[in-house]
Amino acid sequence: MIGVWEIVAIVFVIVLLVGGKKIPELMKGVGKGVKSFKEGLNGIEEDVKRSGTSPKDSADSGAKDGASGDKTAE
Known part of the structure; x- marks a missing residue:
């Protein structure tokens, strides 16, 4: 866990690099x-x-459609 002194050091370095x-x-x-x-x-x-669908459902249905499309193309 980051302590107070680490935060102070990070802020000090940022001030030095960027300027106040x-x-x-x-x-x-x-x-x-x-x-x-x-x-x-x-x-x-x-x-x-x-x-009305979740992103996971959309990805799964897209993969199934693509797989069935490949079989009919062969």
């Missing part, structure tokens, strides 16, 4: 990235709810 003035800009970019990621996940969940 750039940290707010860096955190703003990270926040936008996290927000975009969450919006993408919500979009996927809505698509799954609309279709």
Whole structure:
């Protein structure tokens, strides 16, 4: 588990590498990235709810369809 001193050391290294003035800009970019990621996940969940199937069910049915299609092609 990460302790307090490890976090302090990591923050110190980040300040040295990036600079104190750039940290707010860096955190703003990270926040936008996290927000975009969450919006993408919500979009996927809505698509799954609309279709009425789980992603695992969709993958299984796709694999079965592909396997049966190969047998008829031979």
